[in-house]
Amino acid sequence: MMRTRPLKVALLGCGVVGSEVARIMTTHAGDLAARIGAPVELAGVAVRRPAKVREGIAQELITTDAKALVSRGDIDVVVEVIGGIEPARTLITTAFEHGASVVSANKALLAEDGATLYAAAEKHGRDLYFEAAVAGAIPLIRPLRESLAGDKVNRVLGIVNGTTNFILDKMDTSGAGYSEALDEATALGYAEADPTADVEAFDAAAKAAILAGIAFHTRVRLDDVYREGMTEVTAADFASAKQMGCTIKLLAICERAADGRSVTARVHPAMIPLSHPLASVREAYNAVFVEAEAAGRLMFYGPGAGGSPTASAVLGDLVAVCRNKLAEATGPGESVYTQLPVSPMGEVVTRYHISLDVADKPGVLAHVATVFAEHGVSIDTVRQTGKDGEASLVVVTHRAPDAALSGTVEALRKLDTVRGVASIMRVEGE
Amino acid sequence: MMRTRPLKVALLGCGVVGSEVARIMTTHAGDLAARIGAPVELAGVAVRRPAKVREGIAQELITTDAKALVSRGDIDVVVEVIGGIEPARTLITTAFEHGASVVSANKALLAEDGATLYAAAEKHGRDLYFEAAVAGAIPLIRPLRESLAGDKVNRVLGIVNGTTNFILDKMDTSGAGYSEALDEATALGYAEADPTADVEAFDAAAKAAILAGIAFHTRVRLDDVYREGMTEVTAADFASAKQMGCTIKLLAICERAADGRSVTARVHPAMIPLSHPLASVREAYNAVFVEAEAAGRLMFYGPGAGGSPTASAVLGDLVAVCRNKLAEATGPGESVYTQLPVSPMGEVVTRYHISLDVADKPGVLAHVATVFAEHGVSIDTVRQTGKDGEASLVVVTHRAPDAALSGTVEALRKLDTVRGVASIMRVEGE
Structure with missing residues (x-):
């Protein structure tokens, strides 16, 4: 049974990810409709530069007034892919106030102030989904929130930043120093002009905060995450690592303390044995180990960034949120019942x-x-x-x-x- | 807000998996209640041998009359871990008729006649979840059904049977022949007394049918899956594989044809390059590659069998199904809208x-x-x-x-x- 009135989607941001989301919504409209049970329609796209030509997106959908778009009242789902704290936070909470559910890829905002977003979603009975915020297309948030909901997660250990993994991989395989490897990453488009968020591990720390919060059912903010960047890793460190049968990776590590009374979350470079599966994660790939009491050790691996993989995660969430909307239900909300403190x-x-x-x-x-x-x-x-x-x-x-x-x-x-x-x-x- | 009336769970089967499900429901009752939003209560356990002592399960919960248990009318969720076609199929459809949702680990039944189960679930507006049916604790069904719901899966390639992977790994590393490696697997409890289902790849074929159906949104039955066991793999084959820089794995492979008009599903031993991530999946571990149009190549890895891992998957589904029940909603049902035929x-x-x-x-x-x-x-x-x-x-x-x-x-x-x-x-x- 297919509902014929389409669900309306507002897209905030139309960069690398947003344009891919819009493209797939058009090219795969039939599949999405069949999987949701109703067609989805792109109802508006908020951008900063309206004059830019955006292939496949009707000009009348483009607006610079994101606030007005999310306040229209007829929007079913807002997809937020602009990033940053403001105006994203205000736009998301406004979207909830006007009855929309939200799919976001905004790790910085979720790590900084996820509680505000969750509270707004709950107050208005709407969904907040954000698979794309951590590790691109790799299903990680949903497995942690749902598949492992009957288990007890003790540890999350992973490579969650593709840029720094690319740089470290180059240093490892070619013997290059940090600057040289960074230059190569920049030239190939793996690193941004200002690589600070990646190389100083702010990006990975935000993801660690999100993962730790979900894994341990407690609130973990960016400030709770110990953070060391990887700019001081040297070729000599790699030589030392090799002598120990190790390599060096920038790891995000979230752990439940041995006594179970607190948790920790940290991001720093570390030596890991070559025999460890994370040691063979090459180039810009991401991989995350999850250790749970009953499940044992699970690993999730895949492309951690990029327009298409991130769009895949956004669209998976979009389908889920639309289904929930049709069923007049909501998916899992914030789960912080353990109230475990974060240790230094x-x-x-x-x-x-x-x-x-x-x-x-x-x-x-x-x-x-x-x-x-x-x-x-x-x-x-x-x-x-x-x-x-x-x-x-x-x-x-x-x-x-x-x-x-x-x-x-x-x-x-x-x-x-x-x-x-x-x-x-x-x-x-x- | 916690509902105080508990959700009632009936457990069909209390072997390795069932007893672990019951144990975790008791020891982690608080966590489960917090995650569901209501307590869950074990309301009955159907077994074949009622006299057997089952630690932690009250004797008055034990019954040999599974049919009566699922027909009680007050059961919210039936957990089916008895396996096989009958009486499992009748018990599951009866459970739906009496208003219960079902969590099953029964790959054989799902591959043989999943359509009947799905139809009964839909008719009565209930959930059918079965993460545990494929690859134990590894989240695979949920990622395919939900995380990748906005993407187009083109290929699923994986090691989905732990017993045969253990045997092949032994043959590879020790140079042992098939019989010798099978004996070791049997001695260590990785292979059953009658290993036919594993070594002749019936088990893997059932999983391939389930994965192909979900991945391609079409109906794939066990009979549609091409199947070759691994009993004829020899030490000489491994020597040949090594000369090619390969090893041998029993692979389940589900593919969309190049023209997109049909799909295929098959299970057989194959040589794969040592550089392929599946080549390094050792012992009884499972790992599955999923290739999707936007997401790219994802890999899921973990323990593919065993009481605890399988129980973890069952309990994750139990939490999801209970949440749906409280929200008076249902999760995704059968999705076969593409009606793609299975090619020989x-x-x-x-x-x-x-x-x-x-x-x-x-x-x-x-x-x-x-x-x-x-x-x-x-x-x-x-x-x-x-x-x-x-x-x-x-x-x-x-x-x-x-x-x-x-x-x-x-x-x-x-x-x-x-x-x-x-x-x-x-x-x-x-």
């Missing part, structure tokens, strides 16, 4: 790989080892190499709270026999 | 790796090559080795319709210079 980075249990430049004389290792012991950090392996009065000491620790590990490093810096801390990197995935 | 195996385009025992004399290759040419099959590579008047010829073809390839093999068998066809295996994943 100092409480995260991890391992450090530390490279020290030290004086090449007897007793240095004893000094260094004493500092570790004083901080309650147990050493796994030490490798010492030296020449011409200078030596380097590579220490890999056992697992310890990050505060103890960083305290150890601070104390090492003060040792007379330690000339400098060449690099510190966490070791994960073992 | 002969029309599948694939590649063959053929090992021939031939007479070691001049002109043999010319004879053989002529047969390929006569069938319109183009040769990619030929490798000839010979000693003592006997020779072996390994031919790898380019892509051609399976009918042309199998016709070629039949004609080769009739050549005087061909002593025998030592093995034939398809090559996939390139």
Whole structure:
């Protein structure tokens, strides 16, 4: 049974993702109608530059007045792909006030103030879906919110930023330094002119906040996520990683504490063993491991960005939200019932790989080892190499709270026999 | 807002999966209630052997009369984990008639007669969910039915049977023959006493039918799936595969034809390149590639069987179905609007790796090559080795319709210079 009155969709933003959403809505109109049970119609497209020619989109649908579009009152679903905090937040809440459900790809806004969006959706009995906000086309939000709704997720570990994975992959395979690899990523269109959001891991941190909140049924905001970018990763770090049988990835890690009373969320470069499935995630691909009590270890892999993959995720949500609308129902809303607090980075249990430049004389290792012991950090392996009065000491620790590990490093810096801390990197995935 | 009247769940079957479902419903009752919005209560458990002690399940819940249990009229959700065609089918349709929704893990029934189940669910306005029927805990049905609902899936390629993957992995890594590897799988509990359903690929074929139907929005039954077991794979095949930089996996492959007018579904052993992500799926793990027009290539990986993983999938569905019940809505039903026919195996385009025992004399290759040419099959590579008047010829073809390839093999068998066809295996994943 097909309803003949179409559902009306307003599109906010018509860039790489938005134009692809509009294109597929037109070219696959029949399939979408059959899957929804009613046709969907593009009722308006809000853009900043109305004069730009947009193939396949009727000029009369174009408007610069996004506020008026979402306030029309006859819009069933608003698709928000403009990004950023404002005006996106106001437009989304206005859309809910006027009876629309919302499909968004806006990770920054969801991580910054998801609670406001969820509250507006619930108040007006509408849906807020955002599969496209994390890891592009890879189904991740829906599996976490729905498929694993009967399970207990303990850990989410993943590569959620394609730009930085491309850069790290280039550094790994070609021996290039960071700048050189970034240049290549920029030339190929994988990195933006201003790569800050990617390379300083703001993008990955926003995704970690969203994933942690959903996985642990608690509220996690961007500010709760410990964040370290990957601009200081060097070719020497990759060489060290190789000696350990590892590579380096920028990882988003969300964990439930061992006692179950808190959670942590963090994004930083880390060494992972080459045998770990995440180690072989190449180029701009994304992959996320989910460890759940009953399900065990699951992995989701695919293209994490790009117009078409992101549009696929948006359209999957659009179909779901339209179905809900026809059924006069809503999908899952915010689930924060556990109210688990987010612990600071100092409480995260991890391992450090530390490279020290030290004086090449007897007793240095004893000094260094004493500092570790004083901080309650147990050493796994030490490798010492030296020449011409200078030596380097590579220490890999056992697992310890990050505060103890960083305290150890601070104390090492003060040792007379330690000339400098060449690099510190966490070791994960073992 | 929490509803206080519990939703009532009837469990059909209390074996490895059922007992785990019951256990988690008890131990995680609070989480489930919070996620559903109402408590869930185990209202009855139908078993064959009522005398067996079942820890954590009150004796008064146990019944041998499954029919009476699903007909009670106060059951909200029936969880069917008994498997097989009957009595499962009658119990499920009876459950729908009495107002229950159904969560099933029954791949055989869904592949044999899913249409009857869907029709009963739709008639009574209830849900039929079955994430656990394919690939255990790996979210696959929901991503295909919902996440990719706005996309066009062109191919599903995966390892969907853990038992056979375990056996093939052992053969690959240890050089063991099939019988030896099967014995090990049996000893470790990965293979059943009668391994027929697994090793003859009935299990994988049922899953392929389910996946193809959902992926292509058409009806695909078990009989539509071309099926070859893996009992004839030999250590020599693995040696041949290695020479090609490949390994051997039992693959389920569902494809949309190039012209888009039909689909195919098949399960058979195949060589795949070691560089393909499926090549590194070890032991009893499952992994499925999905290729969609906009999303690109996605991979889903995890434990494909076992009590806990399967229970995780069942409980995820239970939460979804209970939420729908509270919202007086239903999730997606059968989607077969494309009505694409399933083409026979002969029309599948694939590649063959053929090992021939031939007479070691001049002109043999010319004879053989002529047969390929006569069938319109183009040769990619030929490798000839010979000693003592006997020779072996390994031919790898380019892509051609399976009918042309199998016709070629039949004609080769009739050549005087061909002593025998030592093995034939398809090559996939390139």
